[in-house]
Amino acid sequence: MKDLKLADFPLQAYDKLRYADTDRQGHVNNAVFSTFLETGRVEFIYHEEFPTLSDGASFVIASLELKFMKEIIWPGKVEIGTGLLSMGRSSIKLFQRLFQNEQCVGEAETVIVQVKDGKGLALSDASRSVLAKWILPQDIVAE
Secondary structure: OOOOOHHHEEEEEEEEEHHHHOOOOOOEOHHHHHHHHHHHHHHHHHHOOOOOOOOOEEEEEEEEEEEOOOOOOOOEEEEEEEEEEOOOOOOOEEEEEEEEEEOEEEEEEEEEEEEEEEOOOOOHHHHHHHHOOOOOOOHHHHO
């Protein structure tokens, strides 16, 4: 991936760091990175203006690859950039980066699958249209 900045992502969110996020070493616990990614995914999936889910469906994580780049220090906030890399029949692949003080502290690729009644559910044409708004341009994701 290129050195994407927060402004390069079509969707941006943030989380306030809580003291409870820290561990005995005084920095934010590595498990909390996944919670920050969830914040970005939820804002993406349940966006008020551009909903992506079909009625009665939900998204589940099929895979998550998380890279830790730097520690996150409390207090402060974490900014989350989220964009779409690709769409499958019932799945989407997201790319996210976490930033603190404009420094990239982590990044993840996550595949989520739309399901209903425990089975994969094809993305509707309406969902695909919405999701197309969030695709990261290939010229900024290619190395």
